[in-house]
Amino acid sequence: MIVLEPGAVPLAQWRAIYRGAEMRLDPACRPAVERAAETVARIAAGERAVYGVNTGFGLLASIRIDPADCDTLQRNLVVSHAAGVGDAMPRPVLRLMLALKLASLARGASGIRPETLDLLEAMLARDLLPVVPAQGSVGASGDLAPLAHMAAAMIGVGEIDTLAGRSPADKALRDAGLAPLALGPKEGLALLNGTQFSTAYALAGLFEAEALHAAALVSGALSTEAAKGSDTPFDPRIHDLRGHRGQIEVAAMLRAMMHESPLRASHRDDDKRVQDPYCLRCQPQVMGAALDLLRQAAATLATEANSVSDNPLVFPDTGEVLSGGNFHAEPVAFAADMIAMALCEIGSLSERRLAMLVDPALSGLPAFLTPRPGLNSGFMIPQVTAAALVSENKQRAYPASVDSIPTSANQEDHVSMAAHGARRLMAMADNGGHIVAIELLAAAQGYDFHAPVTSSEAIRAVHAEVRAAVPHLDDDRYFHPDIAAATQIVRSGRLRDIVDAHAIPVPSVAHD
Structure with a gap:
């Protein structure tokens, strides 16, 4: 209670x-x-x-x-x-x-x-x-x-x-x-x-975004291992020189996820790539920036949730009733726009990792992550689905706060559109959950191809969680249930729990 x-x-x-x-x-x-x-x-x-x-x-x-x-x-x-x-x-x-x-x-x-x-x-x-x-x-x-x-x-x-x-x-x-x-x-x-309607939707969007952010960090770590990516870009010295808090924390988590990984050690000294694609190498910079943005939105919404935003307001000590404008939801509109941008970028980076994994020229893995490409399509169309959802989120991410339309015979001549900005967040988070789920499946599939070499304890545990719900894809099968099962894993918060259980700090959006 x-x-x-x-x-x-x-x-x-x-x-x-x-x-x-x-x-x-x-x-x-x-x-x-x-x-x-x-x-x-x-x-x-x-x-x-x-x-x-x-x-x-x-x-x-x-x-x-x-x-x-x-x-x-x-x-x-x-x-x-x-x-x-x-x-x-x-x-x-x-x-x-x-x-x-x-x-x-x-x-x-x-x-x-x-x-x-x-x-x-x-x-x-x-x-x-x-x-x-x-x-x-x-x-x-x-x-x-x-x-x-x-x-x-x-x-x-x-x-x-x-x-x-x-x-x-x-x-x-x-x-x-x-x-x-x-x-x-x-x-x-x-x-x-x-502003309670707009604030409720914005908070719901924030809570879904923070869960999605954590899941995308975990799926990004698994993708990095599946692609035999380098952990050098996560070196703390790089991120300390830039100084952004979110970037530093994301790099620390990714570094810890890959610590003492036999798979990483197996190719540390013979990398064919001088540098990884940005979707791997720049995870701290992109996901750290999204984390910082979500934290700023969280601070705004924490204040708004505790505010008095009706009008007029009563001051019993003086007996006054004062008319003002606390009902104007511009702070909520700005916060919702920030959350929308973060959701859009979380999904966008996840899809780029997925696209990299299915491309043999970039990943070094079988085309579309199937042992028998040609006869099987593998992850070809799941990547198309993720791309479609990314584009849908891009269209939804246009700032609502820059719009206004006068109402009430021009008495209310500037409005925030906070309700529009906040209401779209749930759909965007749903799209993001599907995108990260598809990446998670692809990353687990790519990881399978490196057997018997394994990764760190944390990544092995994440992989086991996926495989407990969805088996390895040998030949093409009805894909929809696999995506649904992986989406449930993403939304459940279990990935964060698994990583936390290995004493790896998952960056939190809201420090309560």
């Missing part, structure tokens, strides 16, 4: 929630929430016009709302903004979004009542997840449409996905012993304003 301390939640806890861990709020947050709610209640009962409490929204902010209509105002806001389209958010990302919203509201700057916080926490505890269409946010004024669908479910409108299936929201709540929420002043706006 994770206890969320609003404003101080480490990435490790967000990752655990994404992976399915249970969570609850630290009760110490309640006094701050109560003070903010009391501040909003006083304002709603008074004569002063305060945006979000007793005025219209966006371009309609100058219209004063009668105190008797303030609750209706909030309901109308939610149902009118629940205008999303497309497929529903996947459950792991949705749980993360709800947890992010819960922690943000619990900071005590949004003005919601404790019972509103309690309902959101209870829905998470009971796995009552609103059905939220994933398209419709431009990443400014908050992720309005998706978060409105979340808020709508809380008031009994729309649908909720339960463990027993989808159900009308009001029925799902009542079946779980919960009453639909009657919104108070400002509560609708607090619920649907914020």
